[in-house]
Amino acid sequence: MTPILETPRLLLRPLELADAEQTQILFPEWEIVRYLANHVPWPYPPDGARMFYRDVALPAVERGEAWHWTLRLKTDPLHLIGSISLTKGEDENRGFWLGRQWQGRGLMTEACEAVTDFWFDTLKFSVLRVPKAVANTASRRISEKQGMRIVSTGDRDYVCGLLPSETWEITAPEWRASNRER
Numbered sequence: 001m002t003p004i005l006e007t008p009r010l011l012l013r014p015l016e017l018a019d020a021e022q023t024q025i026l027f028p029e030w031e032i033v034r035y036l037a038n039h040v041p042w043p044y045p046p047d048g049a050r051m052f053y054r055d056v057a058l059p060a061v062e063r064g065e066a067w068h069w070t071l072r073l074k075t076d077p078l079h080l081i082g083s084i085s086l087t088k089g090e091d092e093n094r095g096f097w098l099g100r101q102w103q104g105r106g107l108m109t110e111a112c113e114a115v116t117d118f119w120f121d122t123l124k125f126s127v128l129r130v131p132k133a134v135a136n137t138a139s140r141r142i143s144e145k146q147g148m149r150i151v152s153t154g155d156r157d158y159v160c161g162l163l164p165s166e167t168w169e170i171t172a173p174e175w176r177a178s179n180r181e182r
């Protein structure tokens with residue numbers, strides 16, 4: 001089950017199919033999709049969000065293999081501003097995007113704190129790994145700030161093409177230690 005999570009400024013609500021409508025308005029922006037894995041279709045189809053939620057995200061949640069949340073400002077909880085997810089597996093355990101007008105305010109840093117706590121403290125996984133393009137400065141900075149380490153490098157296919165990429169990792173004991181420091 002995916003619980004509602006809270007941060008100082010955000011509500012993280014479990015994804016519902018009805019969220020597709022607002023996602024479809026915010027998500028298809030080049031600056032948002034360019035460093036996402038190339039299974040995101042581009043140009044983005046008019047029913048892209050609904051198809052992804054209905055056929056991929058929500059079935060994975062049902063199977064207990066993924067946890068998806070929409071992000072909302074506590075001051076405006078009817079409107080979603082982005083999304084964050086956790087997925088079981090070897091090395092792609094967390095993904096996120098934020099609508100352009102809300103970027104650069106530390107909001108995804110907050111959301112990542114909450115879901116990473118959930119990954120280690122509630123789901124009890126022992127390690128979290130995330131691949132990201134070297135060029136994706138904002139996303140890499142979040143990993144750095146969370147005390148993650150680069151464990152492998154290589155080229156990966158992104159929506160914008162083949163790019164140098166890094167896999168970042170943090171273990172449960174490292175996360176708990178870095179939490180104590182913060």
Ligand SMILES: CC(C)(COP(=O)(O)OP(=O)(O)OC[C@H]1O[C@@H](n2cnc3c(N)ncnc32)[C@H](O)[C@@H]1OP(=O)(O)O)[C@@H](O)C(=O)NCCC(=O)NCCS
Pocket residue numbers: 031032033035036095096097098099102103104105106107108109110131132133136137138139141142145
């Ligand atoms: C990645 C993303 C979610 C970051 O969200 P955000 O709420 O703007 O991030 P934050 O405000 O928490 O900032 C994180 C850090 O990155 C830095 N940062 C943000 N945008 C930056 C940019 N364009 N260039 C350099 N640094 C940037 C911030 O200054 C902050 O570091 P600091 O605390 O040391 O100042 C957002 O840029 C996004 O949606 N990108 C497109 C989707 C994507 O790439 N997802 C990740 C795939 S791996």
